[in-house]
Amino acid sequence: MAHHQHARAHRTTPVRRAAGRAVVALETTLLAQGLPKGQGLPLARELDAIITSHGATPATIGVLDGTPIVGMTHDELARLLDAPTIHKANIANLGPLIYQRATAATTVSATVALAASVGIRVMATGGLGGLHPNLAQHLDISPDLMALATHPVAVVCSGVKAILDVAGTRELLETLGVPVLGFRTNTFPAFYLTHSDASVDATFDDADDLARFASRHLAQHGTGVLVVQPVPAEHAIEPDQWSQWLEAARALAGTARGRDATPALLDALHRVSQGRTLESNLALVRANAALAAQIAAAG
Ligand code: PSU
């Protein structure tokens, strides 16, 4: 019986604080697992200000002691980022983490699911998760892709992280029926790199046009779209430089697998590049928050 009481007491419906139509959801994995400790909270503050200045309301999403929260207060976010163990929640382990009353940062997939559950249509991040390299030896595909295919949310990002199989991920988005919309770009960006060999399905030069298309698509199909824009040129990393850093970072990061793979590699990159990849990461996230706010405010 005690077991049942416990099961009934935990919350599956998120606490919702951000109201209104022009809301931009923000994830917390990027803050907790994607940046050096101590840098998450200041970035969150900046993103809030950027989104507000573009006429939208930010809603940071995370799980605190088993309660999913949409629109975390500054104090709640500080508690999450200070927790001794911060789990990384995706659409697969989100339910179990809530059940266990854990504190968890949400990846793109879990953020999209929680945002969609309260009717939020736009989220911003840095880079979408995707297909990891060496599929034949080791299968690892981010649930981010599946989340986009099953929830009506426009995710604004700078493509997928260049540590992934970029072309393969682009193919998977097609397979899953997720349109890739380039904002002022004809190619699919790769996070720190402005371009890849992969394509977009359509290019928009105007944020209002993009917002109109995206909102119609979401309403008609009940599934998501991926909006991509390249990292601002002055913060981009040159492909030759990138290959060197990636090789060094792979050696440094060692054999982290599964949920630990992406955070370990991002951290190693920040170290081998002496902060250049971090600076690039911060710049692209800020730009994506601004574009997401414009889309939310127009839509
Ligand atoms: N964007 C960033 N940094 C990050 C991420 C995105 O600038 O750390 C996170 C997102 O939360 C995304 C996750 O969902 O990386 C992908 O993790 P995985 O490869 O384990 O699915």
Ligand code: MN
């Ligand atoms: Mn994975």
